[in-house]
Amino acid sequence: MRFDYRDMKPYRDYQRDRMLVFRLGVVRVALIVGFFLFVAVFWYLQIAHGREYRRQAEENRLRRRVERPVRGVIRDVVGRIVVTNRPSFNVYLDRQRSGDPAHDVLRLAELVDVAPEALLEQLEKARHVPKFLPIPLEHDVGLETVARLGALRPELPSVDVVVDARRFYPLGSAAAHVIGYLSEVTVDELRRREDLLPGDRVGRTGVEAAFDVDLRGRPGLVLEEVNARGRPLQTVTTVRPTHHGRPMRLTLDGAMQQDVERAFGGRGGAAVFIDPRNGAIRALYSGPSFDPNIFSSRMSRETWLSLLEDPERPLQNRAVAGTYSPGSTFKIVMAVAALESGVLAPGERIFCGGAARFHGQLRRCHRRSGHGSVGLEEAITRSCNVFFYTVGQRLGIERIADWASRLGLGTRTGAPFDGEASGLVPTAEWKRRQRGEPWYPGETISVAIGQGPVMVTPLQMAVVAAAIANGGYRVSPFLRERQSGPRAPQRLSISDSSLQRVRRGMIDVVESDRGTARRARVRGRTLAGKTGTAQVVALSAARDPGDHAWFIGFGPAEAPELAWAVIVENAGHGGAEAAPVVQSVLKSYFERTAGRSETLIVKRGGQ
């Protein structure tokens, strides 16, 4: 049966009705109070604390991202790339998006199987670094790791794989010292220098160090909008534009660099080839060498230590930091000093009987039977000791030192290499200061043939050879094209006639049948040079390391394009060991340049 309320007799309990109206009133009031409470809550959030929440929303929305510059590519004098960049996958931690960086790092270590200590150390290193800068955790990871990290991204949103540019050195060990390498900034550098970011790689040696600031560029800073999952959606503003590193052109000849390495065949020593017309360095090699590419990827501690502790010291750049006794190559300096000081009468010849007594001491020539009566040119050609003993005795140490210094010995050339040695040009004053003893005249006789305390670097000897080649200018070696050396070539006021005589002697060193460097001859070209043998004091009788072989010179003699200094360590006589190095390098150089109408002249900028 259906029941219809309207059929009921209207019965009204007025007291109850009043009660119900009252209760409804209470509900109405409760409702109004409730709404006002919520209005108050929204007031609290939006009006009272609106600014604070707005800031938090902006923090959510925006992320500061550092854009790393790409390091400049380096080309050699013919435009061939000698340093370039390759992509490398690096793992970074963005602490802006990490609640607990240490936790994230440990989790990462677990997942990609690396030592957690190493990662924690990286984290610790960046303690003083602003939080918006991502910090590097792992370098140069493989594609497999990249894929694995991609899959883990939801779990570790703070860990990014970033494609960075890493250095690639196509010349490898052939130009390791002159080009140099990079390594990661240290904590100390990060604290000291504001232009460096965590994970940055800084030039440590060679060109990479010398022109580091230009090559590196300046990082940019952009403000970008990200969504809740950390995916960047758009760039909001560029706070600071990115300046990529400047590409660079060197005076270096990559092919020559490779030829030098091939000619050295793994032996120790150094070779410097410069353009005598302006001082442009065309090749600079130090052996034994190393592959600089190992510095671009993950290098184990063992590899680093083995390089560092190798008794052959492969990391040292012998061409500029190695100091050697110049041996007979010093006779070039002696010849110039003698001619310019007028200690030789015109056309004077000196008799060599194989030995002579100077200051009560018998001094031998390397040729026991003697050279007979020799003039200056022949003394150079045949490297007669007695002739130069005599000249040295007449000059005295001060005049020798004066000319050696003028030609650039005893001071740094100013070439853009850190750790360049200045060598040593001894004087009486030097000995008094250094050893507290007077200079003995007998020492002058030793210095006259490049022995005794006089020490030179291969680069300095190349500058000496260049001065003879270019008409008496001391050049400052440089590496960057369209940039001169730190100093303009300095006129040394050597008379043409003196230079002619020295050159004639040097040409015969190579070209005459009595010369000491016949093995440097290149068909069709006239070369000039001077060999030398730097005596090495044996530390023990049992192990004689052997003397260092020198060969300095220039060519082609009539219009010199190259001046050089080559030293092969522990190899023996310069004519036998160093001259063939030059011969093979020049042979291929002349072959390469033969087709060209003009030779590779590196123009000097500025004046």
Next chain:
Amino acid sequence: MTLAPTRVDVGTLLLLVALGLIGVLAVASATHDPGRAWFVGAAGKQLAFLALGVLVYYVVQRVDYHDWAGAWVLLYLGGLLLLGALLLVARPIAGARSWFELGPVRLQPSEPMKAVVCLSVASFLGEVTGKLDFSRLLKVGALVGLPVLLVAIQPDLGTAITFIPLFVAIVWLAGIRPRVLVSLAVVAALAAPVAWFVVLQPYQKDRIRTVFDPSRDPSGTGYQVIQSRIAIGSGGPVGKGLLHGSQSRLDFLPAQETDFVLAVLAEETGFVGVTLVLALYAALLLRAIGTASVAQDHLGMFLALGVAALWAGQIFINAGMVTGVLPTIGVPLPVLSYGGSSTVATFLAFGLVGSVRSGRFVNA
């Protein structure tokens, strides 16, 4: 069946439609995809739900509420049957068996059940005079409790909880003997620890703890609350403008077009917009209570109050959740949140209220 007088309660309808249209804008903004037109997708569907709701409202309120009340047993049992069937046949979505799936359409029976329970309780109490004694209280409790139980084991605790304000308000209106009230309080005090340790899932406890300390778990439960508060607070006095809320646009806000739609609105229209929405809701509910106070009989009074109480509960729980003053309970904001069942059920319930209002001069 008797038709109610032809006067339509236009005020209630206008309030609902106004809120609904604001909701469509908010949903459109929350689901906006720069590559697509505005009213395709969720916003377009929500607009369709609104139209359907208006139709339902008209039909429901045109029928005399006494006729609806006459059918309460049928409606109630049918509702229970559907809720029971859900547990047997429904596929869990997001972990709960709350929806029937008919092709692309999803129906949530617990939503219309809210209106049915209001009708049923009102029908039962309409006959009763005097304060509630223990047995009547138990009967009312069972009327409300049975569907709550079925909803709670879906599990959809949020919907289940929204029935509590209805029960409280109805009991308050009917009056209760002090003795019964005391024993009820004792039972509640005893039940609370049982609920905490036995009934509540760990994630639910988490949500409750988070209210007191949102930073406790900033990436989990607390994250939603913190991001929601940031969204609301960053809206400031006048908001960032539609489509310009970074918190919603960049997906920092959870469930933006459904449970957290109020946060989207707060971010984009600011304090002004939120206050307007709250005022519209207040007007809607106060009008329902007004309807209760002018109803021609107790049935109408209980029906209008029940609907007002249940919907007030939903609104406050939702607002409390998005502002972080209450635990995160998945309750949609009526007609503003995207969702067909909830929207249409709201029009249905207020259709009943409209019917009470239209009939207020009859037989007075």
